[in-house]
Amino acid sequence: MKRSIARRLALMFALAAMLITSVSATLLRCSLKQSLNEQMQNELILRHSVLDPVLAKYDSPAFWVGLRQKLDGLTPADERVRYWVVVDDPAYSYGGQMPDGQDWSRRPDGFSTLEIADRDRPMELLVKTIPALGSRPELRFIVGLDSTPFMKTLDHFTRILILISALGVVLVALLGYWIARFGLGPVRRLSRQANSLPPGDSKQRLDTDALPGELQELAMSFNGALARQEAAWCQLEGFNANVAHELRTPLTNLIGQTQVALAHGRDVGELQDLLQSNLEELERLGGIVNDMLFLAGAESGQRATELSDVSLYEEASKTVEYLEPVLHDKQLSVVISGDMRARIDRRLFHRSLANLLQNAARYAVPASTITVSLVSQGMQVEVSVSNAGEPIDGVHLERLFERFYRADAARARSDAHHGLGLSIVRAVASMHGGRVFARSQDGFNTFGFSLISQAVR
Structure with missing residues (x-):
């Protein structure tokens, strides 16, 4: 029952x-x-x-x-x-x-x-x-x-009292049930209204104007859930479109090159060049798939487990040294400010910082300086990368950490990167209990993330 x-x-x-x-x-x-x-x-x-x-x-x-x-x-x-x-x-x-x-x-x-x-x-x-x-x-x-x-x-008076009390309790119970049923009428109407929302129309909302004050908050919460669901569906649709776009380019290249190679006779050298080109496209596909699997694990609540007590300055220096060829091509120099020890996942730290440095190198003014800042705030560590470059509109700043999102609608240089670098930074921050942030002011663009360390000093 x-x-x-x-x-x-x-x-x-x-x-x-x-x-x-x-x-x-x-x-x-x-x-x-x-x-x-x-x-x-x-x-x-x-x-x-x-x-x-x-x-x-x-x-x-x-x-x-x-x-x-x-x-x-x-x-x-x-x-x-x-x-x-x-x-x-x-x-x-x-x-x-x-x-x-x-x-x-x-x-x-x-x-x-x-x-x-x-x-x-x-x-x-x-x-x-x-x-x-x-x-x-x-x-x-x-x-x-x-x-x-x-x-x-x-x-005699006691018996009368017992009888009157019993009848009163029964009468109150019956009237209370009727009052409760009558008082819950708006709830039933709200339920019928929710059930009558047409499927497939994600923009439909409950009408809160005709509801009593006590139910308006509930209806507004339900409308908020519908709005979040609509945003999630829109994000999912956009994500599916982005995935299809990112996978279509390397697949198209693989199919086209293979068809051309099969249409005419090729010597061994040409076939080796074809296989090398196909291998690059396949590696790019594998990178996209691996990044997507990593993001899926982070979004499902996966936490960083391989923690170790390290010097963030030393780890940041290793990352900069690893990216030296990329930085040298644009004549960029890197300055690291601050140092502290933190208990973090070194592999994930390198990956997120490398993504930020590559992003900075991609859009920085040639022959300029990139600054890596390490700031400690209690149990929280903030890691930020700043570069001189074109200002970014505030509309884009809040969305740059979304998967496949780029400020340039034409997807410039899509063949060089697939738009998951900053999303991975956000995932790493989430796995350490932190967050991401982005700022653009005074000719400098700053991207960073925070980490909640188990031991910071």
Whole structure:
């Protein structure tokens, strides 16, 4: 059975109502019980206030004969109210033996209870001591009141409270379910709207204007997801087109050269030249495939694992030395500033820095200087390469690290490089927990990346 928000809300409403009604009912019952106890005590006090002066005023045994008759008349047939006069002299005693057989002469004055065998409820008592007068000794006057009628009232009230509380909880649960269903109507409409979005049209969005404020944020998040999906699809389509373009050139060259070679007879030297040319194109294809596999691994969350503690200045110097022929062709010099030790993947560091240097050498002003800067910021290392060259529009700066992206729409010099160098730099930075950046100002273009090192000093 699927979980239902409406049912969960109804259950929560019911639990809240149960808690509230339980507390309210308990307080009401306690209040009524206290009120009934006060009524019983007030009635006992009233009867004592009427009879105590009479008992205290007379000391003649002859008078007590008439007093007994008066007490008999005040005692109802159901003995809801009873009287006892406890004294050692039988001439002044009344009411007979106490039901519990205790020595009531030692019982303290005040309110107490008395359990009677043939009654479900105890009898409430008020005991008072009347001082001796003349020949009459000291006596104890007890008035008892049956609590059964009062407790029946309390029991009846308790049953009514339980019934009302149960009905209230059920009613709250039903109303809560209806309210939840009604309140969740915009959610259902939003769901129907989402399901009605036509497939294939990536520009469709949910209408957020008619939604309540609580759902607008959800709808906007969903629209944001649609926008990101649209951007991903556009990027994927562009990527597919770029891959097709990059692979088409070497494949076209291979097919064309091979067809020409097969169309006419060739000697061994010409065939060797053909194979050499084909090998170069195949190596270019292999490079593209390897770079794509590397980027795919980085984008899937692969991290740098072969870490070692190295001097970045020394490693950067090795990279510059490796690219010396490329730099010499354009009469470029390289200056390395800064040094620190970091725990990084040396192979990936060389690869990313080499890509930045090749990119700088490709677009730098001939006979100029390229600057490699190494800057440490806590656990982060920033590596940047700056060269003098034509300024780059800010629109292109943010996209130059995308795969196959070039600022020149005509894909100039596409045969020399396939547009994955800066993408690999971004992948290396990502594998080290870093980022990439690009700046173009004051006649200098700067490309770089950061690395999060496990130990930097």
